[in-house]
Amino acid sequence: MYLRKFLAFGLSILSVLAFSSPASADSIRDRQYWISDYGFNKVWEVTKGAGVKVAVIDTGVDAQHPDLETAMFGGTDVSSIGDPSGYLPVGEVSHHGTMVASLLAGRGHGDGEGVIGVAPEAELLSVSMAFGAETLNTDDQVAAGIKWAVDTGAKVINLSLTRNSKDWPLSWDEAFLYAFENDVVVVAAAGNRADGTEQVGAPATIPGVLVVAGVDRDAVASTAASTAGLSISVAAPATDLVSAFPGGDYKIWSGSSGAAPIVSGLVALVRAKYPELDANNVINRIIETATQVGDDNYSPDYGFGLIDPQKALSAKVALVKENPLGSLSQWIELYRKSQAPEDVPSGTINTPIDSVEPVVTSGPDSGNLILVLGYLAVGAVLLSSMLRGSRRRE
Numbered sequence: 001m002y003l004r005k006f007l008a009f010g011l012s013i014l015s016v017l018a019f020s021s022p023a024s025a026d027s028i029r030d031r032q033y034w035i036s037d038y039g040f041n042k043v044w045e046v047t048k049g050a051g052v053k054v055a056v057i058d059t060g061v062d063a064q065h066p067d068l069e070t071a072m073f074g075g076t077d078v079s080s081i082g083d084p085s086g087y088l089p090v091g092e093v094s095h096h097g098t099m100v101a102s103l104l105a106g107r108g109h110g111d112g113e114g115v116i117g118v119a120p121e122a123e124l125l126s127v128s129m130a131f132g133a134e135t136l137n138t139d140d141q142v143a144a145g146i147k148w149a150v151d152t153g154a155k156v157i158n159l160s161l162t163r164n165s166k167d168w169p170l171s172w173d174e175a176f177l178y179a180f181e182n183d184v185v186v187v188a189a190a191g192n193r194a195d196g197t198e199q200v201g202a203p204a205t206i207p208g209v210l211v212v213a214g215v216d217r218d219a220v221a222s223t224a225a226s227t228a229g230l231s232i233s234v235a236a237p238a239t240d241l242v243s244a245f246p247g248g249d250y251k252i253w254s255g256s257s258g259a260a261p262i263v264s265g266l267v268a269l270v271r272a273k274y275p276e277l278d279a280n281n282v283i284n285r286i287i288e289t290a291t292q293v294g295d296d297n298y299s300p301d302y303g304f305g306l307i308d309p310q311k312a313l314s315a316k317v318a319l320v321k322e323n324p325l326g327s328l329s330q331w332i333e334l335y336r337k338s339q340a341p342e343d344v345p346s347g348t349i350n351t352p353i354d355s356v357e358p359v360v361t362s363g364p365d366s367g368n369l370i371l372v373l374g375y376l377a378v379g380a381v382l383l384s385s386m387l388r389g390s391r392r393r394e
Contacts, residue, residue, distance in 0.1 A: 001249045026113045028173070028250055028359070031242040034149070034215060034262060038237070039310040040118045046313055049119030049268035054104060054156040055149030055259070057142060058097030060128030062246040064107040067102055071117070071367040075126035075313040076153060078144040079136055082128040089246050092132030095356075099253060101126065102244035103311035104261035115244050118309075122272075125154055131161075131349065137181030138349040139168075142203075143175035150182045155271050155279075157184055158264040159203050160257035163349050163369040173332055180208055180328060185271075185279045187212060189256040191227045201227030207326030210267070210283050214238020214259040219293075221301035226252040231299060232303035233283075233325060235288045236262045242359060252357040266309055273313050280323045287324060290316045 014049055016143045035041050053073065060082055063072045075086025082090040089098060105124050127145035142159070149157050157179060180185050191197030192214045206210040213235040214226035221228075227240040238259040245251045263286070270282050277285070289312045290305030298304060327358035 005139060008246045013291055016310060025186050028114055028242055029108065029112055029116060031240075031252070032116065033240070035116065035118070039215075039306065042172045042333040043313055043320040047121075047269055049122035049265065049272045051106065051121075051123070052119070052153070052156065052268040052271045052336055053123045053154045054119070054124055054268050055125040055127055055145070055152070055154035055262055056097055056104065056158050056160075057127040057129060057145040058095050058099045058100050058158075059091045059131065060089040061101045061124065061126040062089055062098045063126070064101070064217055065098060065244045065246065065248055067106040067114040067116075067244045068098070068108075071101070071105045071107050071120075071122075071124045073123035073125060075128065076145075076148050076152075077128045078141045078148070079130035081130055081136075081253070086126035086128045086205045087129060090128050091130035095124065095246050096131075096160070096257065097128065097169040097253065098223040099241075099243035100158065100247050100257060100261045103241060103258055104265045115242065115250065117270075118262050119268040122156075122268040125149060125152055139163075139171060142349070143169075143171040145188075146175040146179055150179050152182055153384055155184055156264050156267045158261050159186065159188040160260045161349050162189060162195075162197055162200075162204065162279060163202040164191070164197060164215070165201050166199070166205045168206060170336075171342065172203070173328070173336065175326055176203070176206055176208070178334075180279070180323070183279045184211060185267050185315075187260055187267060189260040190214065190229065191256075192225050192233055192255050193227050193257075197227045200227055201229070204229065205231050205355055207328045207331045210234070210263065210286070210325065211262045211303065212236055212256060212260045213301060214254075215302075215306065216240075216277065219306055220225045221293075222254070226256050226259070226301070228300040230300055231325075232300060233287055233297070234263060234304055234307050235259070235293070236266075236307050241386055250359045252359050263307060264272045266307055266312060269309065270312055280321070281317075281319055285315075285317045286312050288317050315354040 007281040013331045082088045087283040102252045104117045105122040108114040108116040129141040187210045190200050211233045212223045213232045216239045236259040239254040241258040287304040292305045
């Protein structure tokens, strides 16, 4: 087990060194494999999501990052410890919101440099909330954030978080109903096995929510950066994601937290191309055009399949009258009446993020190179020692 862990670490360091080669025009943009692999670059010939407001309810967005400074169109803070603008990263994983936002609607900078989001002309709204603050009720923060986003004109809400419980508080009934009744598509991450989430938890269990599972670079369901469940809607890239990081930096990470904003960006593209479609039909278009994985029409790992942006924006899809992912109002009618408020279990909200690694974008400086080589040297010694010990035991 320890040997496998060491080798994984060594390969991670080596991949950073290889990525740091100055041979390419911009190693950040080159790393965004999902843009071409999933055809987002082809879709941009039709729309880039202009005019669609998307709210990111997360840890705040660094609006001074060069890839995001022109993407922000408003924000608020519901944590009581952030900036009223929503642009101050807060909480234990304060970088999380910036990374999510860049995947969704990053603008890049310069001549094709930096992170470009899948909907690079969508209008971002930042709702900063704090994870891990004992004095703050995260359930209430999410509810307040949803209501603010709806009132501010968001047509898409991204929730890259999980409650680690299939249940949700009564305050979420009202908040999510408010979003659905106002024609808003709510997108949520499925969660990660690496974080201990073996089955999807709220908000990914709420009827009507577009739930996103994660796949690796080979489009195979990730064993770490995703989880399974019967409320999964679609699957999207969740590993080796390069994103903007507060302070003008970049990081590579994995997790369904990154898959969700890719789908939120796709929703923005569909809403921009088909402004006449209501939220129910936008969701239906995305799941109907997804690429089925395997022989079954539905999978707990992939939902209805892998997203297909080109088909989502071009295919003929029959209209529906109801949300194909279920009705929250009907669920409340059926289940809440028999459930006393004190029977709703409490949950701990966290952000489903598997790993974050540094990125060197223009060749490592001498200090970084010495540090990396030092890690590799120590690792080589340890590996050699373990192998010698193994031979002696034989």
